[in-house]
Amino acid sequence: MKYSESLKKNSDFQQVYRRGTSYANRYLVMYCLKNQLGxxxxxxxxxxxxxxxxxxxHLTRLIRESYRLNEETFCCGYDIxxxxRVNGKEQGFHSMESALLHLGKLHKVMKSEENEKKYEEDID
Structure with missing residues (x-):
């Protein structure tokens, strides 16, 4: 993971849960919160x-690998x-990857022309 690191502290997780926004689909729930780290x-x-x-x-490795392979498509500066979910237990790599990308699009943390402009404005 070139542009990312892991969240490890419980306090960091709690802050994302409390202050972040969440979206869910059948297999995953994703919370996102802007950080000031870049x-x-x-x-x-x-x-x-x-x-x-x-x-x-096994599921953790699937999610981490899905994120790693698509890391360039995520905007920088977020705690994710x-x-x-229990329904994700029997799922393979491709369904987990598509679920992760779907939630990224819902949160608007995937790179697109609009999101790039918005991100550059937030930095300035």
């Missing part, structure tokens, strides 16, 4: 309800928390 920080959460540790780590 790079993205991504956190992935998988509850014990979803499965045992093997299942949870992705939560895997």
């Amino acid at each position: 790079r993205n920080r991504i956190g992935i959460s998988v509850s014990k309800k979803v499965g045992n540790s093997v299942v949870r780590h 928390v992705v939560i895997v």
